[in-house]
Amino acid sequence: MAKRTALGLVEGFYSAQAVLSLHRQGVLENLTVYRAPALIASEFGYDIEAITAVLEFLYRTTDLIVRNCHGEYRLAQRYEPYRVLGFHLDKFLGAYAEPFSRLDELLCLPSKGRDLVNRSRLAEAFSRAETQGATVIARIIRDSGVRSLLDLGGGTASLLRELGQEDSGFRGWCVDVDPSMCAAATGKIAAAGLEDRIRVICTDVRRLGSALRTRERSRVEALFGRSLLNEFCRSKGIEAVKFLVRLKRLFPGRRLFVADYYGKLTHDSGAPVRYRHTLLQDLVQALTAQGIPPPDIDGWATLYRAAGCEIGQAYEGESDGIEWFLHIVRL
Numbered sequence: 001m002a003k004r005t006a007l008g009l010v011e012g013f014y015s016a017q018a019v020l021s022l023h024r025q026g027v028l029e030n031l032t033v034y035r036a037p038a039l040i041a042s043e044f045g046y047d048i049e050a051i052t053a054v055l056e057f058l059y060r061t062t063d064l065i066v067r068n069c070h071g072e073y074r075l076a077q078r079y080e081p082y083r084v085l086g087f088h089l090d091k092f093l094g095a096y097a098e099p100f101s102r103l104d105e106l107l108c109l110p111s112k113g114r115d116l117v118n119r120s121r122l123a124e125a126f127s128r129a130e131t132q133g134a135t136v137i138a139r140i141i142r143d144s145g146v147r148s149l150l151d152l153g154g155g156t157a158s159l160l161r162e163l164g165q166e167d168s169g170f171r172g173w174c175v176d177v178d179p180s181m182c183a184a185a186t187g188k189i190a191a192a193g194l195e196d197r198i199r200v201i202c203t204d205v206r207r208l209g210s211a212l213r214t215r216e217r218s219r220v221e222a223l224f225g226r227s228l229l230n231e232f233c234r235s236k237g238i239e240a241v242k243f244l245v246r247l248k249r250l251f252p253g254r255r256l257f258v259a260d261y262y263g264k265l266t267h268d269s270g271a272p273v274r275y276r277h278t279l280l281q282d283l284v285q286a287l288t289a290q291g292i293p294p295p296d297i298d299g300w301a302t303l304y305r306a307a308g309c310e311i312g313q314a315y316e317g318e319s320d321g322i323e324w325f326l327h328i329v330r331l
Contacts, residue, residue, distance in 0.1 A: 002273070016093055018054050027044060028085070029082050029086065031074045034068050035072055036071065055073045084320075090121050090124050094118060095117055095118045095121040096117060098118060102116060106288075111289040114289055119180050123156070123178065123183075127156055142163060147170050150251075152205045152225040155185065156181060157185040159224065160189075173199050173216075173220065176202060205225075217250060222254055223247065223257070223331075226260070228258075229303075230290060230293040235291065240307075248331040257329075258327040259325070260300075261281070262296055263278070263292040264278045264295065267292065277320055277321030309329050309330060311329055
């Protein structure tokens with residue numbers, strides 16, 4: 001992976017600030033066709049010389065922007081559809097901007113980083129990232145015969161909504177600690193006409209025992225957690241093990257579908273350039289006291305076994321610089 005020079009660091013900082021601003025103002029999303037700086041300046045109320053300089057700077061220093069012979073700019077085609085790029089900008093430059101601005105504090109006390117994450121921006125990011133149509137995870141869960149699912153850290157309830165729309169007898173529970181996520185999930189569930197079959201519970205997943213009644217827990221056939229256990233991987237995953245033990249006590253014998261990723265930073269000294277996305281996520285994890293997750297299936301299996309659980313099946317793949325997996329674990 002190429003290393004930045006001293007001026008390259010300055011260049012990267014300026015580029016990131018410019019890109020985030022244009023993203024938040026809606027400029028980038030409108031650059032799916034070539035547009036003249038004068039037109040952009042008129043539409044957004046910008047000074048024409050200033051916006052021209054910014055677009056030219058991004059054209060020369062990033063692969064985001066291309067320019068034609070008429071001096072018009074557009075978003076490079078590799079970044080379409082825009083929702084993918086928008087997700088990364090909202091997540092890494094939006095939701096996680098504050099922790100990095102206070103790095104001097106977090107290097108001493110990473111636990112402060114959890115409260116600095118902009119949860120509203122994170123909710124925006126995941127809402128933007130939603131796709132239409134069938135997903136692989138939903139198909140696997142459906143083919144496993146699951147008709148009632150508890151989604152831990154369910155965000156906007158996209159998985160539950162997909163399963164509910166495919167099966168009129170499906171029931172789901174979406175648990176998330178962030179009010180912004182819960183509000184987004186509630187609105188999308190209502191818009192899909194599924195409010196009578198999918199319930200949103202706004203609480204910390206570690207407090208499920210008090211948030212979900214015994215009778216209601218008995219109706220849960222399986223559980224799902226996407227990017228959930230990686231939040232508890234600090235100190236060799238002690239908190240992850242404790243959380244799994246708690247789930248095993250509340251839902252004995254049930255299947256837990258774990259969708260997560262294999263960490264690289266501090267685990268792999270020579271991570272290829274294609275894992276740049278992973279390194280970014282790993283650094284965020286470290287600075288917000290979530291910890292960097294295990295690098296392979298053996299590392300994750302160690303966590304499961306420590307909690308008295310075992311992997312039944314495992315699906316693995318790679319996309320967008322992330323080695324992802326779906327483990328089916330028996331609680």
